[in-house]
Amino acid sequence: MIAKFIREYRSFYFAYLVLAGSFILLFYLYKLPSEFLQNALLLSLTLIILLTVGLFWKFRNRMRALEDYVHEEALPLLNKPVDLAYLNLIEAEKEATREQLLVYKSREEDLQAMVKMWSHQMKVPLAALSLMSQTDNLHQKDVDHQLLRLDNYMANLLNYLKLTNHASDFRFEQVEVREVVVDLVKKYRNQFLQKDISVTIDGNWLLKTDRKWLSFALSQIIDNALKYNKTGGKVAIELNEGISISDTGIGILAEDIPRLFDEGFTGFNGREHQKATGFGLYLTKRVLNQLELAISVKSQLEVGTTVSITKVQ
Structure with missing residues (x-):
């Protein structure tokens, strides 16, 4: 002193x-x-x-x-002026600390909600596999379908953690989008066959982007196009300075479309069919933002849905 x-x-x-x-x-x-x-x-x-x-x-x-x-x-x-200056500085630091704590608290709550939803969704394919095993009814296609669901849920959680912790590793390169789409269609081929859904891929798009993250974003959209499609339906993918994925599924309520990309939002379809986590499209939107791509949705009930992805102007 x-x-x-x-x-x-x-x-x-x-x-x-x-x-x-x-x-x-x-x-x-x-x-x-x-x-x-x-x-x-x-x-x-x-x-x-x-x-x-x-x-x-x-x-x-x-x-x-x-x-x-x-x-x-x-x-x-x-x-004294110097005292007041110190007080203002201290108060500003305290306010910044409070805001940072609120951000951390919000992230923690979001993570808890994500893990809770994720664990709930993981039980469904695990229970299905367990039932198949107990009844000795292990058909390869059914097993592959449940394993794919587990893989998708795990990818959602891991990518959510990467994005929220800013640990994502984006590597931009020239990518032929058609190759990415074809690989995804092959990945989901059993689901296309099980529901007798036809798929067409027209055109191509040479895009400077991150192949892995683009594939993840498109996988969420294709998964929804299959999940909410009708048996014997169609999925049409067009590539021409953008990506358009159309399906002949059950459609989306008009009032749900503005909130499709909100975190945890499942909408009427998700609640009615118990198939949505509310994080897939949220993650898709976040990833596409990082890739400087815009996404929009048009839909009509009982007619189908079209998801369009374009470069941000």
Whole structure:
């Protein structure tokens, strides 16, 4: 505390020493009586000691108030411009910390909701596989279908964690989108066959993007096109300076479309058919934003849905 006090008022004491030295020099040059000099120095020293005691008392109170300025009774002591500047700085830091804590709390709540939903969804294919095993009814196509669902749910969780923790590794390169789409159709071929859904792929699009993340985003859309399609339906994929994926499924309510990409939103179809986690399209939107791609949806009940992806202008 004393060292801080000296640093705070060092210019004041330096000025006093300069004045005292000048005073002594004048007495010496004019050969004034030494008794006058001694009395003058004693008086000035007494005054400086009393002034130091008063200044130190105020300084100590100010320092204590700064260390714990949350007490309202201490605030009147902090009335100097430098004190107010410190208070504003501290308050700004506290506000930034509060905002950061709110962000972390929101992320934690979102993660808990995601894990809860994910664990609930994981039980469905696991229960199906368990039932197949118990009834000795392990058909390869059915097993592959459930394993694909498990793989998709796991990918959703891992990619959600990557995006929320800003640990995603985007690597942009020239990609032929048709190749990505063909690989995804092959991945879902059993589902296409099980529901007797035909698929067509027209055109191509050479795009500078991240192949892995684009594949993930498109997989969510194709998965929905299969999930909510009718038996014997169709999926049409067109590639021409953009991506258009159309299906002949059950369609989406008009009031649900604006919220399709909200986190955790399942809409009427998800609640009615118990197939949605509410995170697939949310992750798709986030990934496409990172890839500088825009997504839009048009749909008509009992007619079908078209999802369009274009470059952000």
